Amino acid sequence: MQPTTPIIAGQPLAIDLRGLTKTFGKVIANQDISLTLREGEILSLLGENGSGKTTLMNMLSGIYRPDSGAIFIHGQRRDIRSPIDAFKLGIGMIHQHFKLVDVLTVAENIVLGTPAEKGMSRAAITRKIADLSLRYGLMVDPNRKIYELSVSEKQTVEIMKVLYRNARILILDEPTAVLTPQEIDRLFQILRRMREQGNAIILITHKLHEVMEVSDRITVLRKGLVVDTVERANITSDALVEMMVGAAVDLSLKRPEPEPDAPVLLKVENLCVRGAEGELKLNDVSFDIRAGELLGVAGVAGSGQKELCEKLAGLLPAKSGCVKVIDIDNNMNEVDITHAHPRKIIGQRVSMSFIPEDRLGMGLVPSMSIADNMLLKTYHHEPGPLVRRKPAREQAEKLIERLSIATPSALTPVRRLSGGNVQKVLIGRELLSKPKVLITAYPVRGLDIHSSYAIYKMINKQKKNGAAVLFIGEDLDVLLGMCDRVMVLCGGKVMDIVDARTATKHQLGALMAGSIISDSKKGEALA
Amino acid sequence: MHESIQYIVNFLYAAMLTGVPLMYGTLGEVITQKAGNLNLGVEGMMYLGAVFGFWGGYATGSPVMALLCAFAAGMGGALLYALLTVSFKANQNVTGLTLTIFGTGLANYIGTSLIMASPTESATVAANVINAFRPVRFGFLTDIPYLGKLIFSHSWFVYLGVALCVAAGFYLNHTRQGLNLRAVGENAAAADAVGIPVTLYKYVHIGVGGGICGLGGAYVALVTCGGTWTYNCISGLGWIAVALVIFAAWSPYRVLYGSLAFGTLSILRLYIPGTVISIPPSIFSMLPFLATILVLVITSIRLTREKMQPRGCGVNYFREER
Numbered sequence: 001m002q003p004t005t006p007i008i009a010g011q012p013l014a015i016d017l018r019g020l021t022k023t024f025g026k027v028i029a030n031q032d033i034s035l036t037l038r039e040g041e042i043l044s045l046l047g048e049n050g051s052g053k054t055t056l057m058n059m060l061s062g063i064y065r066p067d068s069g070a071i072f073i074h075g076q077r078r079d080i081r082s083p084i085d086a087f088k089l090g091i092g093m094i095h096q097h098f099k100l101v102d103v104l105t106v107a108e109n110i111v112l113g114t115p116a117e118k119g120m121s122r123a124a125i126t127r128k129i130a131d132l133s134l135r136y137g138l139m140v141d142p143n144r145k146i147y148e149l150s151v152s153e154k155q156t157v158e159i160m161k162v163l164y165r166n167a168r169i170l171i172l173d174e175p176t177a178v179l180t181p182q183e184i185d186r187l188f189q190i191l192r193r194m195r196e197q198g199n200a201i202i203l204i205t206h207k208l209h210e211v212m213e214v215s216d217r218i219t220v221l222r223k224g225l226v227v228d229t230v231e232r233a234n235i236t237s238d239a240l241v242e243m244m245v246g247a248a249v250d251l252s253l254k255r256p257e258p259e260p261d262a263p264v265l266l267k268v269e270n271l272c273v274r275g276a277e278g279e280l281k282l283n284d285v286s287f288d289i290r291a292g293e294l295l296g297v298a299g300v301a302g303s304g305q306k307e308l309c310e311k312l313a314g315l316l317p318a319k320s321g322c323v324k325v326i327d328i329d330n331n332m333n334e335v336d337i338t339h340a341h342p343r344k345i346i347g348q349r350v351s352m353s354f355i356p357e358d359r360l361g362m363g364l365v366p367s368m369s370i371a372d373n374m375l376l377k378t379y380h381h382e383p384g385p386l387v388r389r390k391p392a393r394e395q396a397e398k399l400i401e402r403l404s405i406a407t408p409s410a411l412t413p414v415r416r417l418s419g420g421n422v423q424k425v426l427i428g429r430e431l432l433s434k435p436k437v438l439i440t441a442y443p444v445r446g447l448d449i450h451s452s453y454a455i456y457k458m459i460n461k462q463k464k465n466g467a468a469v470l471f472i473g474e475d476l477d478v479l480l481g482m483c484d485r486v487m488v489l490c491g492g493k494v495m496d497i498v499d500a501r502t503a504t505k506h507q508l509g510a511l512m513a514g515s516i517i518s519d520s521k522k523g524e525a526l527a
Numbered sequence: 528m529h530e531s532i533q534y535i536v537n538f539l540y541a542a543m544l545t546g547v548p549l550m551y552g553t554l555g556e557v558i559t560q561k562a563g564n565l566n567l568g569v570e571g572m573m574y575l576g577a578v579f580g581f582w583g584g585y586a587t588g589s590p591v592m593a594l595l596c597a598f599a600a601g602m603g604g605a606l607l608y609a610l611l612t613v614s615f616k617a618n619q620n621v622t623g624l625t626l627t628i629f630g631t632g633l634a635n636y637i638g639t640s641l642i643m644a645s646p647t648e649s650a651t652v653a654a655n656v657i658n659a660f661r662p663v664r665f666g667f668l669t670d671i672p673y674l675g676k677l678i679f680s681h682s683w684f685v686y687l688g689v690a691l692c693v694a695a696g697f698y699l700n701h702t703r704q705g706l707n708l709r710a711v712g713e714n715a716a717a718a719d720a721v722g723i724p725v726t727l728y729k730y731v732h733i734g735v736g737g738g739i740c741g742l743g744g745a746y747v748a749l750v751t752c753g754g755t756w757t758y759n760c761i762s763g764l765g766w767i768a769v770a771l772v773i774f775a776a777w778s779p780y781r782v783l784y785g786s787l788a789f790g791t792l793s794i795l796r797l798y799i800p801g802t803v804i805s806i807p808p809s810i811f812s813m814l815p816f817l818a819t820i821l822v823l824v825i826t827s828i829r830l831t832r833e834k835m836q837p838r839g840c841g842v843n844y845f846r847e848e849r
Binding site: 063082083084087093095098099100101102103104108109111112113114145161 | 706707709710713714716717718719720721722723833835838846
């Protein structure tokens with residue numbers, strides 16, 4: 001960690017926002033927001049989902065226009081009407097979801113949309129890109145196609161894109177969400193280097209330790225309002241959480257100890273699964289989970305997590321290998337479910353709650369009510385051709401009460417609920433069937449801190465009830481804090497299964513990146 | 528020996544001519560799809576180009592006016608499509624199909640009306656219009672045995688199409704606007720974020736693409752049908768053009784030999800002597816469509832990323848939706 005440079009205080013203001021308000025219909029996304037950013041400073045914008053961070057930044061980058069308030073850039077009042085205006089003012093936004101054209105090369109993506117300059121030949125462009133790379137320590141071959149790049153390389157291209165446009169003010173929206181710890185370190189080095197060159201940087205994030213590591217000042221938003229702006233040096237993580245959430249939150253993760261000689265409930269042996277294009281998505285995956293044990297799965301997005309979930313739920317055929325469940329109710333028989341129908345797998349009390357990026361895509365039918373969604377898993381047990389809705393509705397009402405799901409009624413379509421409540425319905429339904437094996441992927445994706453910890457508690461409760469839990473997660477701190485063991489996937493292979501009590505984040509990061517290094521055709525080692 | 532070579536040359540020459548309307552239709556659709564819009568209205572735009580090109584020549588007696596009218600008519604149809612899909616975000620497939628139905632109906636209605644109004648019960652453009660699209664001579668080059676006939680004795684209309692394909696290929700691959708266009712078609716959000724005017728790019732290229740399709744229609748009306756209005760003259764060429772776009776893998780250069788190949792298949796029936804092999808003529812009529820199916824199957828198995836349909840094709844772009 002580098003010390004904050006104290007000279008910043010005297011630097012001129014790069015951005016000065018005064019009283020910005022933005023509403024969408026009746027929803028107030030930003031209310032009377034004022035903040036400043038100095039040249040050579042990294043300001044973190046901290047807040048939960050829905051606190052208005054992204055809306056605020058979209059006003060700066062010309063995507064939205066404020067209803068009222070004023071934006072001053074380098075001391076002059078400016079009206080930013082479109083992304084082009086923002087570029088002209090030297091504001092560059094690095095979006096959370098990369099805006100890159102896959103089939104074009106790195107260089108083509110970088111120059112895309114820039115006005116043609118006289119004498120700007122291909123060679124000159126390549127030279128300018130090389131200069132930038134050298135100055136900020138960015139390393140990507142400009143002649144490679146975007147689809148050949150790793151996630152962190154794509155992000156580097158996004159950064160080069162804004163630097164190429166001579167941006168002096170950079171806004172990064174959740175830049176670390178998809179990176180390994182090593183890649184995050186590298187990104188922060190780049191950011192520090194840009195700060196030394198006098199650039200002003202806004203970092204949007206909800207990860208506290210990153211805020212504490214890299215920022216000079218922190219502005220906290222809550223429900224569209226600025227709570228406060230503080231110096232990094234004068235604040236603790238706990239105080240920040242309190243500002244963010246509005247109340248003190250216990251951030252400790254519990255790890256109930258599993259019984260040492262508990263029986264194995266789920267066995268996966270040498271499992272291979274092919275993807276849509278015939279490539280191996282899971283390659284010789286083997287693991288087992290005991291009753292009352294929580295096995296975490298870590299990996300860069302797309303390392304085979306989705307396929308593992310779908311395979312275990314019976315939605316994908318296996319190329320080879322097998323999946324077995326131990327029937328504890330029936331003499332501890334091993335039941336092979338490798339090729340079983342999903343319904344038979346559910347019959348073995350194997351439950352899956354998979355929260356994909358679009359959240360509603362898998363598991364719930366968005367236009368159906370909570371009660372009808374409950375029915376989806378159980379209706380086939382009922383006799384006769386007609387569906388009885390009453391028990392399902394009662395069950396749904398119980399669930400709403402127990403998990404305090406915010407909904408007008410049990411008959412409200414699921415798509416009208418907020419993200420956190422959808423997740424509660426999804427997990428709650430799985431837990432109702434008293435699962436023996438619970439598979440949960442990204443259960444807290446997009447949730448605020450309160451809801452996240454409520455979900456963690458629910459998972460731990462299943463664990464204590466003797467379920468074998470597979471937890472596919474993104475946040476390494478949570479995986480290490482909650483799980484008994486963590487399995488690291490990389491390119492569909494199990495790199496290692498480590499003890500979560502002793503492993504470190506950097507160990508996991510190295511494993512997650514492991515085969516990226518060995519598989520890369522160009523053989524470039526990650527610095 | 529000489530006779531059989533001459534026979535093959537004649538066959539290839541006829542194949543080229545048959546391929547010309549396909550070349551225009553396919554090129555127009557390639558440009559449209561590069562902007563991220565799938566326009567299934569090629570057939571309709573070709574009909575519009577055919578009837579308005581014909582009408583332009585019929586009414587004014589000027590070949591240039593005929594071409595301008597054809598281009599404008601195809602472009603008009605395409606801009607209507609652009610208005611509905613780009614601005615009003617209507618479904619691209621449905622809008623394109625509607626354009627096909629509209630163009631077919633309107634063209635036959637106008638064409639039939641012109642015939643009805645004429646005392647001879649047939650409508651033919653003035654002789655100077657027909658003559659303007661006759662094969663031209665390049666002096667001694669045209670007299671080179673075989674080659675002269677194949678390369679240096681076509682109508683200006685044919686050379687214009689080849690030139691357009693080459694120009695479009697250069698535009699897409701070597702100009703800044705071409706690069707921007709590819710970005711719009713691949714990932715409109717990315718293009719928008721770097722300040723490329725996405726809507727303008729779409730309108731311009733959908734419009735120009737439609738205009739080129741319209742020229743293809745005019746070729747059918749003025750050259751293939753000899754300047755006499757023929758009911759249902761396009762009859763499916765537009766649909767083959769849509770399939771040819773896939774065959775050409777979205778490259779204007781490959782449109783050239785794609786249309787030649789399909790032209791060959793279309794007229795094979797007329798050039799295989801019945802005494803050699805006796806195959807029912809209906810089999811031959813099927814050939815272009817069988818080839819289309821074959822191409823669809825083969826290309827869907829494996830294509831490199833560069834040779835695939837532009838990513839954003841068929842999906843309308845909303846800036847606010849994320």
